[in-house]
Amino acid sequence: MNEFFNTFFDFTFMTDNFGLVLEGFWVTIKLSLVGGFFALIFGLILAVLRQLPGKTLAPVRWLAIAYIDALRGIPLLLVILLLSSGMATLASEGTIPREIGIPQWFGESDPFWYGVIALTLTYGAYMAEVYRAGIEAVPRGQMEAARSLGMSHGQAMRYIIVPQAIRKVVPPLLNDFIALMKDTALISTIGLIETVQTGRDLYSEFFNPSGYTVGAFLFLIVTIPLARLVDWQIKKQDEKFQRGIP
Amino acid sequence: MSEKILTVKNLKKSYGKLDVLTDIDFELEKGEVVCVIGPSGSGKSTMLRCLNMLELPDGGQIMLRDNEIFGDGKPKDLDVLRREVGMVFQQFNLFPHMTAEENVSIAQKKVRNRKTEFCRERSTELLTKVGLADKIGEYPDRLSGGQQQRVAIARALAMDPEIMLFDEVTSALDPELVKGVLDVMRELADGGMTMVCVTHEMNFAREVAHRVVFMDGGVVVEQGDPDDVLGNPQQERTKQFLGLVLDH
Numbered sequence: 001m002n003e004f005f006n007t008f009f010d011f012t013f014m015t016d017n018f019g020l021v022l023e024g025f026w027v028t029i030k031l032s033l034v035g036g037f038f039a040l041i042f043g044l045i046l047a048v049l050r051q052l053p054g055k056t057l058a059p060v061r062w063l064a065i066a067y068i069d070a071l072r073g074i075p076l077l078l079v080i081l082l083l084s085s086g087m088a089t090l091a092s093e094g095t096i097p098r099e100i101g102i103p104q105w106f107g108e109s110d111p112f113w114y115g116v117i118a119l120t121l122t123y124g125a126y127m128a129e130v131y132r133a134g135i136e137a138v139p140r141g142q143m144e145a146a147r148s149l150g151m152s153h154g155q156a157m158r159y160i161i162v163p164q165a166i167r168k169v170v171p172p173l174l175n176d177f178i179a180l181m182k183d184t185a186l187i188s189t190i191g192l193i194e195t196v197q198t199g200r201d202l203y204s205e206f207f208n209p210s211g212y213t214v215g216a217f218l219f220l221i222v223t224i225p226l227a228r229l230v231d232w233q234i235k236k237q238d239e240k241f242q243r244g245i246p
Numbered sequence: 247m248s249e250k251i252l253t254v255k256n257l258k259k260s261y262g263k264l265d266v267l268t269d270i271d272f273e274l275e276k277g278e279v280v281c282v283i284g285p286s287g288s289g290k291s292t293m294l295r296c297l298n299m300l301e302l303p304d305g306g307q308i309m310l311r312d313n314e315i316f317g318d319g320k321p322k323d324l325d326v327l328r329r330e331v332g333m334v335f336q337q338f339n340l341f342p343h344m345t346a347e348e349n350v351s352i353a354q355k356k357v358r359n360r361k362t363e364f365c366r367e368r369s370t371e372l373l374t375k376v377g378l379a380d381k382i383g384e385y386p387d388r389l390s391g392g393q394q395q396r397v398a399i400a401r402a403l404a405m406d407p408e409i410m411l412f413d414e415v416t417s418a419l420d421p422e423l424v425k426g427v428l429d430v431m432r433e434l435a436d437g438g439m440t441m442v443c444v445t446h447e448m449n450f451a452r453e454v455a456h457r458v459v460f461m462d463g464g465v466v467v468e469q470g471d472p473d474d475v476l477g478n479p480q481q482e483r484t485k486q487f488l489g490l491v492l493d494h
Contacts, residue, residue: 139337139339141335141337141339142339142341144300144335144339145333145335145339145340145341145398145401146341146353147300147328148298148300148328148331148332148333148402149328149332149352149353149357149401149402149405150325150328150329150353150357150358150405151353151356151357152325155356155357159352159356160341160352163343164341164342164343167343
């Protein structure tokens, strides 16, 4: 038992290297926030494209559906590898400019930006489905009322449908954000020094896995409160719908 | 009062094999109040919804004044039509994330491109007219059904429509709230608004309508002066229906 603790919870090692893991975790946080932000926007765009009306816009709908299906069906790791190697190759061949193929914007490394793009592409597809559920949960009469007042489909979506849909989907979007944050670990495979990679570096240098443990704790400090926030949001919505029932 | 404002010819609508509307002919003059009655499933709501293309007809022609709005199986000037025709629904369909005032203002602002200040004044004026001066800042879930329906009427009126369509607007209301809504509609009719009301309120039809249309099985069975249609119906189906609804 003692051995077990010494292996996973080597306190001296953990305190000595806490700062290093925390530095990696800061990269994880940045990556999650930037990737999550773009995924939220991209997901909404996909969901709105998927809901466009009329026959002429059917090809746009199909493209949106095909994209969502494809990206939901491919492992994120594969997207990361495809994207990073693909873009780097194109840049070295000169097909696309180097600043785009090997992005190092705002002082962040290229694996960071590959990560942001991969998360946006994949989680945009996941979140599009969440938004869609929210849009479809808005009663049909809302769209009818908006259109009967002379609003275009776009105006009705923007002012009437989407604002109501977003309120309904805050909890599932937060859940997706938690999943996204954990999935940032995959980006360590292309050389980003985030939480997991820091732990791995420490392990290979000192043959001590306690660095991983620090990383796990750091994740939990953020993910557990987020999970409670989701519960609280759901409870709040339920109360709103059940007002008046004892 | 003989200026024709809306002309419907041979209107057809079916869902799969079920014919909901068969060759509906219908005319509306400026300032006219028409009440459409009939048993459920008779196609009266569908007809009303076809008038502003919430349901797309399968055939026939709809003219708004001299503009063809629907013809050759296709809608034409949808935006013009919907701007000129206001609609009030059975389930109110107020926007729940907006106050009463915002509900009435939003389309004025976005569709008519009116200034915010103007919209607010107009909304206040209309909400006062429907008796809700003290509810301007309330959200729909704080209003009774009758109050919500009156906001919905104000919202449609804010677009200054030429025609108002009412789709069983009192059917979802508690009995004691019906009068307030009907009073607003009566006032509108007295003010010369052109109205088409699908309704089960026979007394309202008798007192307010210039013409009553009885529909059954997707066709107009009988129409004419309210006293004639309701008091002395000629068709067997009309007699049967009125026997059922007027008996109590």
